[in-house]
Structures are given as C-alpha cells and as structure tokens.
Amino acid sequence: MGFIQAFSGAIGGMFADQWIDFLEPPRNLPPTAAIFPAVANGQNAGRGSNTRGSEHVITSGSKILVPEGFGLITMEDGGITGFIAQPGGFVFEPQSQDSKSVFTGGGFLSSTVGTSWERFKHGGRPGSQQMAFYVNLKEIPNNRFGTQSEIYWDDAYLGTQVGAITRGTYTLRIVDPILFVRNFVPQAYTSASPKVFDFGDIDNPAGAQLFNEVVSSLAPAFSNYTNDPNKGNRMSRIQGDALGFAQSLSAAVEEGYQWSSDRGLVIVKTAIQAIEYDETTKKLLADAQKADALSGARGQSFLQQSVARGFESAGENSGGQGIAMMGMGMNAAGGAMNFQQNPNQPAPYQNPFQQQQQQGGQQPPQQQGQQQPAQGQQAPQQQAPQGQQGQPQQNGDDSIAKLAQYKQMLDQGLITQEDYDAAKNRALGLG
Numbered sequence: 001m002g003f004i005q006a007f008s009g010a011i012g013g014m015f016a017d018q019w020i021d022f023l024e025p026p027r028n029l030p031p032t033a034a035i036f037p038a039v040a041n042g043q044n045a046g047r048g049s050n051t052r053g054s055e056h057v058i059t060s061g062s063k064i065l066v067p068e069g070f071g072l073i074t075m076e077d078g079g080i081t082g083f084i085a086q087p088g089g090f091v092f093e094p095q096s097q098d099s100k101s102v103f104t105g106g107g108f109l110s111s112t113v114g115t116s117w118e119r120f121k122h123g124g125r126p127g128s129q130q131m132a133f134y135v136n137l138k139e140i141p142n143n144r145f146g147t148q149s150e151i152y153w154d155d156a157y158l159g160t161q162v163g164a165i166t167r168g169t170y171t172l173r174i175v176d177p178i179l180f181v182r183n184f185v186p187q188a189y190t191s192a193s194p195k196v197f198d199f200g201d202i203d204n205p206a207g208a209q210l211f212n213e214v215v216s217s218l219a220p221a222f223s224n225y226t227n228d229p230n231k232g233n234r235m236s237r238i239q240g241d242a243l244g245f246a247q248s249l250s251a252a253v254e255e256g257y258q259w260s261s262d263r264g265l266v267i268v269k270t271a272i273q274a275i276e277y278d279e280t281t282k283k284l285l286a287d288a289q290k291a292d293a294l295s296g297a298r299g300q301s302f303l304q305q306s307v308a309r310g311f312e313s314a315g316e317n318s319g320g321q322g323i324a325m326m327g328m329g330m331n332a333a334g335g336a337m338n339f340q341q342n343p344n345q346p347a348p349y350q351n352p353f354q355q356q357q358q359q360g361g362q363q364p365p366q367q368q369g370q371q372q373p374a375q376g377q378q379a380p381q382q383q384a385p386q387g388q389q390g391q392p393q394q395n396g397d398d399s400i401a402k403l404a405q406y407k408q409m410l411d412q413g414l415i416t417q418e419d420y421d422a423a424k425n426r427a428l429g430l431g
Contacts, residue, residue, distance in 0.1 A: 003064070003082060003090040022063040022089075023056070025070055025134040032140055032200035034174065035185055038064065038072070038132040056194070058132050062092040071135040071177050075190055081130055083178060085137065092130070133190060135177040139268060143170050143199055143207075145214045150278050153223040157234050158288060162281040166218065168272040170249065172199075176264025184263040210265075213257045214249070221245070221252040239272045246270040399427045 023038040037056035058064065058074065066072050066084050074082035074092075084090060146167030155162045174180050181190065186206060189197040199207045225231055225238060225248040238245050250259075250267040259265040277285065403424060410420040424430075 003084060004093050005086075005088055005090055022065050023058065023132055024065045025067065026196075029196065030198060030200060031138075032142060033196050033198045034136050034140060035073075035133055035181065035189060035197040037194050038134055056132050058092045058130050060092060060094055064090045064092065064132065066090065066134075069136070069138040071137050073133050073135060073177060073181055074130040075133065075181075076130050078187065078190070080178060080182065085177065094130075131190070131192070131194075133181075133194070135174060135180070137174060137177070139171045139173050140199055141169070141171045141269075143172060143210070143214075144168075145170060145211060145218070147215060147218065151219045151222070153219045154227065155223075155235065156227045158281075158284050160284065162235075162284065163278040164281065165274075165276045166272065167274055168270060170214065170246065170267050170271070171269040172265055173268050174264055175260065175266055179262065179264035184265075213253060213259075214267075217249060217252040217256055220256070221249040224248040224252060235275065238275070242269050242271055245272065402427045 022041055024041050026036055026039045029036060038058075039056070064072060064084075066087055066089075068087045070087075071083065071085040072090075073080055144167070147165050150163035150165055152161050152163040154160075184206060185197055189195055197206070198204060199210070201207060222235070222238075225245055226235055228248070231237065231241070231244055246267050246269050249270055253259050253267060254261070259267075406415070406420050406423045406427070409415045410417065415423075
C-alpha cells in the first residue's frame, strides 16, 4: 500500500489547476513547528457529514501536495505506513501495484532513513483510513538556551578552568523524520485529535527536554571548542563562529544524548548572545591581555617607540647627557634587533650606564699588550706617549662602531633619517 507520484517538483501548472480537492500543510504556522496534521484544501473541503477530526485522514484516491521543505508521514494505529520527502503531488492508492510507500528524494536527509523505514514500517490494513502528518524539513530556528548560574570548563588559552553565565539560540534540523516521530514525538501529537508539535511551545514537554539537554552540554561544548587547535583556542571568536561552535555543541549533544542516532535531530547553527564571565575569570583575562600586549609584534612596536623617544631626547640635549641618551638608544636598539631575530623570546635588558662604566674601566688594547717593567727597573721613556696615542685610536674605533649601529637602526626603521644625521654629527664631533 502506498502512493503514486502524479508530478514532482514545485506545485503549479496543469496539475494545480486540475486538483480541486487535496491535502496540504496548514498555513500560518510558526517556524519552530516540527510536526502537524494535514488539512484539506479545495471546493469540497469542510463539506459532508464527517468533517470533525477527519482533515488529516486519507482514503484511497486522496490527493496530497508535498511542498518544498516538508515531508509527509502516514500512520495507522500508531505505526508508520508511508513516508514522502520529495516535493510534488501524490495520489494515495493502497490497492495499486504501482504504488510506493517511501519517496525519500535524497538531499540532506540522513542515510539512516531507509534503515529506519525497514525497522519501523507498518503494513496497515487494505481499505483502512490513514492519518497524514507533515514534518518540517527546514532549519528550525530560535531554540533558546541559557544558564542561571555559572558553568565551568577547561580553557586552553588561559590554561585553567573558567566559568561564565551564557545564553543564546540554536538552529536544529530533522534529518530522519521516521526516527523523530517513532522515538521522540509524544503520542498526543500523532493521535486522532493531534496538536501541533512546536519546539517553541513552553508547554511542550519534549521541547523542554531538549532545552535541558542542550544546557547540560554547554560545558563540554565550550571545552571542545577552546581546546581545538583549529579554532585558535580563543573564546573571543565564538560569537562570530556560529558554524564552528554549532559543530562543537552538536558533538557534545550527540555524545551525551544521541540526538542524531536515536532521534534524527542535529544542531546546524548557534548564536551566542552573551557570555558573562565570573570575577575570577575576568581577572585572568585582564592579565592575559596585558601579557599579549607586551609580546609579539605589538611589544616590538612599543620598543621601537621607546628607542625613537630616546634619540629624540638625545637630539635636544648636548654634551655628556646627549651622549648618554644616545647610548641608551643604541642599547635598546640592540635589544630590538635581537628581538626581531627571535620574536618568540623577550629582548634582553641592557643597562647603558653599566655598559659605559665597563667600557671606561677597560684599558686600551695597546696598553694591555705592553710588558710591565721588572722591579727596580725604570720604565722606558717612550711608553707614556705610546699609551697616550692609543686612546684617540680607540675613540675613533668606537665612533665607527656607533655609526654602523646607527645605520643598521635606520635601515630597520627604528630611527628616522633626521635622527641618524644628528647622531652621526655628535659621534664625529661635528654637532
């Protein structure tokens, strides 16, 4: 027993004109409605003596329209006798040898639909009445979730457990209508006097059950998301990553409650409206943000600004104070150059005043290489002039080294051309 397909695809043209009496989904349904009885439409709709509770009852020869985005399930005595998930027009012909009980139409429906049909199909009785119900195969939006108190999860970015109150919505889809009706929908929604099964109905116990299961799955979903290296381990991305978090939440729900394998439901999208961290987590985030600001490219930028300010101060001062400021700039620049070579490690701090003291305490190379006179012997007269001549030579070498450093800093963008010219003049004694 089953259906004969009269036409496929969108409703219109010749068949729409010829079909005067037919069954179709009810109108003005909320988008969160999942399953609802078929209603009669046409010139004979509502006529006759047996109209009460018979809108969704089909007999031999009944014509049924299945619009895009809907499926049709026929039932008898609580058993499923037919299923159509292919848009088009169909005639119920239980006695015809050409009739079929299942039209899946392919598409996004789960591959388990055929298996589910074989498990739960019901042969029915020839000539008996069948009840027809439509199933919403579109995305069902605005299913809300929220927590009244903090939930806690392990956060890879912060490296510890964090807590927050959160709220938002998710979008689900029925991917196996047979499993959904057979295993999840209460009998009151598929009886002789059915109501509309609406996920948004606060009096729907099945909808309330899904709400509770989603809330209890939020903590493992957040943990899965923040510990996934492909997601960047940052909770700040979650509000803009509806599909990514939907996958984490769907996986957590499936692991805990088997929505897909037992009920034919999957979560396809999420929208996080708010995440309110507890006070401890807020302090951790503030510390992490400060650490981020002083590392990587941002920290290097801060260092470059500091070097530039040092050279600017050197240009405004003269004499020894200006030389000291230039020394500070060179030492900071040396740290910056080391930082550029290895940005993953912090630049070492160098004390410019300590370095100047070390340089001042060293003897010139010529003096270090000379032999000290033996005890009781007079030192040669000519060694004093030689030692005095070594000091200007060392100063000249230092000036060349400093100019080389200035040029390297200019090439790397640490100082401007004006800063370089001023430093060069001072190093050469021209300023």
